[in-house]
Amino acid sequence: MDFSDQVRRLVRAHQLGAALSADMQAWSVDSPYGVRASIAEDRLSWDLRLQVPQSPPLADWGFRFGEAVNHLRAALDNLIVAIARQSGVTDEKQLRGLMFPICGTLKEWKSRQKALSCLPNWCRHALEQIQPFQRSEHGGSLDEDLLIVLRDLDNSTKHHLQVKPDLTPQSIRHTPAVEFETEEGAAASVPPDVEVVVGPFEDGAVLLRHRTKGRIKSVEGQYNIMAQVQAITPDGRPHGVTSLLAALWEYTRIVMGHVMGAAETG
Template identity: 75%
Template sequence: MSADIQAWAGSNPYGVRAKIAEDRLRWELQLQVSHPPPLADWGFRFGEAVNHLRATLDNLVVAIARQSGVADEKQLKALMFPISGTPAEWKNRQKALACLADWCRNALEQVQPFQRPEYGGTLDEDLLLVLRDLDNRTKHHLQVKPDLAPQTIEHAPSVEFETEEGAAASVPPDTEVNIAPFEDGAVLLRHRTNGRIKSVRGRYSITAEVQVLLPDDRAFGVTDLLAALWEYTRAVMEHVIGTAEGAEGKSVV
């Protein structure tokens, strides 16, 4: 997906245009989108990756249970890797985890998000909670969007006025920066003047980022978030597997 996003970005899929208002007392920098991003495809693939990461944790718990001697298929089917944001949530999961050995439940408890309330200042910063909430959301729908942050817009405009008086009256410049949707015609900048504009020229640089919108409306770069989720999931699995091998004296597949 990262390669596809880079290929899309490398095809020069968007640009900008300056448009002067009819009264010539305002001009706008508008987004031009010639090649819209395939958001539906990227959203589906991101959701699949999230679901696979979540399933990997569930499969790990089932594998440990089987190697520990649990043979009841009903119990195994009900097993899943617990992700609890509070001690109360963890307590409510104990019945489903009763078939696991004490060492396994202890290992699972050690990696729970509620154990690290200081991480990032709030519980919702924990990546296991992010994985859980995204997995639940992707089963229904996922919001993936390219976003333009104001600080990624660099502009060096040159405005020519019809009169010297108009130019002098328009200092300092009155410029408004917008957080615009990624669509053709979206207004990125709006510049108001007190004198009539003759022409607008300039150089502009805009950086767009494909982002995923979390359930709490925080936005992160899609590939950066996937990489972080993968790394954290691997670290959690290594902790649990290491505990399992130490307790049972054999590897967990």
């Protein structure tokens, strides 16, 4: 059975992911970001603010991420169509309606049986074995299933043309040295009142805000920030773009291998 088109889809998705990862790393090297401390006018607080000399091309990254996701989903759909053709299905309308089933419930799986009836028994059996609704029987949870994530991301990218990732600070390490105008002000400002601010990754954005009871004379210290480009999945959960794409690619390869292996023994 010829699975060359599906393999090409997998290869293309892998190439897109590798190029995307390389571009992200190149941007972080060419456009290093940093932080700066800024004392308020009343000198009763200070902020830690981002310094971003050049905004990252998030829209382009999101489009390419979405393209890779679409290739993975298409590889699964085309696999089912190829098996149907090999099994003797020639009705183009029927073939166009075929897609790789991704079912979160047994009821949903049963509702797909009519559409899948043109497939050989070995194929339907292999498909049932890897359905997300089976995960609970093996101690897993549905929201962990990468086929569900792939399906929902693919639907999202089709409706919105692209996934729009966020560049989000992951960790902030800082060792500030705050000098107060008076000893009384320093004593009154213990323990420190610190607020972590979640905002856009852009120049001047506030990361941390320290409020004090005494007036601040100066702020010094060492600061380090790490950030990650994240894709927000339709269920609202953030994932690192490159790690998520790598996981989706690997699981798609495993799923395809399972079905293709069944073809050899079916």
